[in-house]
Amino acid sequence: xxxxxxxxxxxxxxxxxxxxxxxxxxxxxxxxxxxxxxxxxxxxxxxxxxxxxxxxxxxxxxxxxxxxxxxxxxxxxxxxxxxxxxxxxxxxxxxxxxxxxxxxxxxxxxxxxxxxxxxxxxxxxxxxxxxxxxxxxxxxxxxxxxxxxxxxxxxxxxxxxxxxxxxxxxxxxxxxxxxxxxxxxxxxxxxxxxxxxxxxxxxxxxxxxxxxxxxxxxxxxxxxxxxxxxxxxxxxxxxxxxxxxxxxxxxxxxxxxxxxxxxxxxxxxxxxxxxxxxxxxxxxxxxxxxxxxxxxxxxxxxxxxxxxxxxxxxxxxxxxxxxxxxxxxxxxxxxxxxxxxxxxxxxxxxxxxxxxxxxxxxxxxxxxxxxxxxxxxxxxxxxxxxxxxxxxxxxxxxxxxxxxxxxxxxxxxxxxxxxxxxxxxxxxxxxxxxxxxxxxxxxxxxxxxxxxxxxxx
Numbered sequence: 046x047x048x049x050x051x052x053x054x055x056x057x058x059x060x061x062x063x064x065x066x067x068x069x070x071x072x073x074x075x076x077x078x079x080x081x082x083x084x085x086x087x088x089x090x091x092x093x094x095x096x097x098x099x100x101x102x103x104x105x106x107x108x109x110x111x112x113x114x115x116x117x118x119x120x121x122x123x124x125x126x127x128x129x130x131x132x133x134x135x136x137x138x139x140x141x142x143x144x145x146x147x148x149x150x151x152x153x154x155x156x157x158x159x160x161x162x163x164x165x166x167x168x169x170x171x172x173x174x175x176x177x178x179x180x181x182x183x184x185x186x187x188x189x190x191x192x193x194x195x196x197x198x199x200x201x202x203x204x205x206x207x208x209x210x211x212x213x214x215x216x217x218x219x220x221x222x223x224x225x226x227x228x229x230x231x232x233x234x235x236x237x238x239x240x241x242x243x244x245x246x247x248x249x250x251x252x253x254x255x256x257x258x259x260x261x262x263x264x265x266x267x268x269x270x271x272x273x274x275x276x277x278x279x280x281x282x283x284x285x286x287x288x289x290x291x292x293x294x295x296x297x298x299x300x301x302x303x304x305x306x307x308x309x310x311x312x313x314x315x316x317x318x319x320x321x322x323x324x325x326x327x328x329x330x331x332x333x334x335x336x337x338x339x340x341x342x343x344x345x346x347x348x349x350x351x352x353x354x355x356x357x358x359x360x361x362x363x364x365x366x367x368x369x370x371x372x373x374x375x376x377x378x379x380x381x382x383x384x385x386x387x388x389x390x391x392x393x394x395x396x397x398x399x400x401x402x403x404x405x406x407x408x409x410x411x412x413x414x415x416x417x418x419x420x421x422x423x424x425x426x427x428x429x430x431x432x433x434x435x436x437x438x439x440x441x442x443x444x445x446x447x448x449x450x451x452x453x454x455x456x457x458x459x460x461x462x463x464x465x466x467x468x469x470x471x472x473x474x475x476x477x478x479x480x481x482x483x484x485x486x487x488x489x490x491x492x493x494x495x496x497x498x499x500x501x502x
Contacts, residue, residue: 287348
């Protein structure tokens, strides 16, 4: 028994930590009962799938082993004959013997059965828990390439502090596309931004900076060498102490996070990566899975709200579009312990966007109507204003002749509060308009604030 533990310690210390299967594929297979055979060199355990109809080029197997010398193979049945066995590459998901084994076929396969088998010396036990498949082209959307000139314009407003980001050079990232230069010539810029997606890595958590750097590096290695992707799948990652790490490279690596860097398309939501920015919390937060009952600490939750707030403000993403991975694919990610927090996160982000998180700045001493953005506008714009004292608040849009064309608000608003109102402009002709904010607490004379608005299509 002592030799087993020594071998496991050697195996885990020299191998990278991968991720659980439910985070990296949404195409899990139905497997037969395990078949175990005893051979002269040890024991062999195997399981096979039903016919896999969808195209795939990567096979993934999750399980538990007890000996570092265990080897895995996969083979395929096309209805006539079995292919020659091909070796599986093993990656550890934790230090307790859990593993992911992967194989990538040179060309996509479909309408085949898959058999996976593992041979362990001296009859050491191996347990095959689950298997799945993935089609790299679908996961990475490599055919949807955009040039730098097609990258969506980004401009940080400066209202919210940017999160501090640990850059790729700091965690010793490998270059983009290093394992497939022909298939990954350059990262593709995001042409637009629509979603912010929350993941968990479904692996060991990271608490310290050193652990965080090591985990991010190991995830990149797994995504490159195991999944055969162009790079780490996420745009950002976070440890449970709230530190944010850069994932995929930015369009311009000389930019700072405070600049609002243009981001590139990742590989974190199958079939839905364009316009989608992913962050993954390092740890395993789905109690239904074995050894996956982490709970996000308050400091990390606060950091996550800060991150989502900055991203929603900077990349003009509706906070209602902060989603979990399972909202796009058939997966348990980001885990039940995280998914149940999304409603709270969205509410807190909305509150931050109404009241910037620069809490040290004093509140305005009078009511304010901020400059309108975007302006000129086409179909819709947002109006942001501050009410200093509780009272009747009127927000009205006038045309250039002083005629009222829209009554946006006319009600009692609480004082010392920021508000934001959407305004639909689709029924207005092109031209110049004026938005007038009138506040009246009853204690003093009414205050009036005016901002111009140009409608141009």
